[in-house]
Amino acid sequence: MTATPATCDRILDAAERLFAEEGFHATSLRQITQAAEANLAAVNYHFGSKQALILAVFRRRLDALNEARLARLDQALAGSDQPDLEEILEALVVPALALTHGNADDGHRFMRILMRAFADRDDHLHRALSAEYAHVMRRFASAIVIALPGIDELKLRRQLDFIVGALTHTMAESCSKDARAIADDLVQFAAAGLRSSVSVQKPDGASRTLEIHS
C-alpha cells in the first residue's frame, strides 16, 4: 500500500519545491505547510525552526552527493600508488555538476534549489548587480582574447566564470589577511588554467604543446 508520505516528508518535499521556485527568504512557512497539507506548527515540531528546515532540505541532497564523490575518489585512488590528478578532480566535480546540470527529475529540482541558495544571495541582488557590471567582464574577456589569441570564446566565457567564482568565494570565505599572496596564487592558478586550454585544444597544429603535462 502506497499511503501518503508522513507529514515530515511532505513538508520536506513542499519546502524543497517552494524554496527552489521562490527562494528561501521569500517562501513563508505558511506557504509550505499549506502545500504540504500540514499545520503551520508541524514544521516547528518536526524541525525546530525555519533555518533548521532549510538545513534538512539541503542535507537530504548533499549526503547523497558527497557519498557519490567519495566513492568515485576511492575508485580513483585504488590500484595505483600514483593516482591520476584528473580522475581525482573529476570525483570532486562531476557528481556535483551532474546534480545541478543533469536532467534527472530530482536532480533538476535540486539544481534550482542550489542555484537559489547560493546565487540568490538575498533575493535577486546578485542578478541585478552582475547585470549592472557585466560590461566589466566583457572588457576582461576581450583583453584575454588579445593576450591569448586563438582561445575558444565559449570556453573562455566558462573559464571567466571559474575565475569569478574562485575570486568571489575567496573574498567571502578566506580568513587570511594576506591579500597579496592570495592574489598572486589566484593569478598564477588562473593563468595556467587559461593557457592550458589554448595549448591543448588548438586544432591547427601551429604550436601544439600537448607535452605540457609530461
Place this chain on the structure above:
Amino acid sequence: MTATPATCDRILDAAERLFAEEGFHATSLRQITQAAEANLAAVNYHFGSKQALILAVFRRRLDALNEARLARLDQALAGSDQPDLEEILEALVVPALALTHGNADDGHRFMRILMRAFADRDDHLHRALSAEYAHVMRRFASAIVIALPGIDELKLRRQLDFIVGALTHTMAESCSKDARAIADDLVQFAAAGLRSSVSVQKPDGASRTLEIHS
C-alpha cells in the same frame, strides 16, 4: 562647516555597518533608521524598499571597485599589441582582494559586507554545511597531495578554495545544460592551475619545468 550628513547618507552608512555586522536578513529597517537617527519611513522615501537600500549600499562600493579594475586593465593593455596575461588577471583580482582583505578602514568594513552578502547565503547555513562536509574536502586534499607530491599545503588549501568557488559559482549561475563539457573544462582548468604551482615553486631543483609556458 562640517554639518551632519544628509539623512540619505546617514542611512547608507548605518545600513552598511549593520548589514556587515548582522547580515541583511537579520537587520531590520527599524534598527537602521534608529542608528541613523532617522525616521522609519525615511528609508522607503529615499530608497523605495529594503532591497533597493541593499543595492544602493553595494553600488556605492562596487562602482569604485570596477573603476579601479578598468583603470588597471587599461594600463595593462596600453603600449603593447601583446598584453601580458598575468597583468590582465591582476587587474581583475587585485583591486577586489585589496578591498576585502586589505586594512583600509572603509575597505575592511566593506569586506565584511561582501562576506555576509555572499557567504551568508541565508544566515549561517553555509557555515553549517561546510563544517558538516569538511571531511570530504580534507579527503580530496590528501588525494591531491599524493597525485602531486611536493605541493605546498598552504597553497593547496587556497587552490582548493579556488576550485570549490569556481564549482559553486558554476553550479549556481551557469545556464548551460551540458554538464559533461563544463566538467571537462573545469577539470582541465583546475589541473593546469594545480600543476603550475608545483612546477613553479619547488625550491629543490629536481624537476623544475619552468619552460612549461614556452
Place this chain on the structure above:
DNA sequence: GTCTATACAGTGATAGAC
C-alpha cells in the same frame, strides 16, 4: 508522539497629516 488552534512580538510597507 503527532498534530492542531491560537496568540504574540516584530517585520516591511504605505497613506495621509504636517
Place this chain on the structure above:
DNA sequence: GTCTATCACTGTATAGAC
C-alpha cells in the same frame, strides 16, 4: 521632506486535542 499611525504578514511558542 519628514513624521505618525496603521496594515497585512512573518517566524515562533504554547496549550491542549487525538
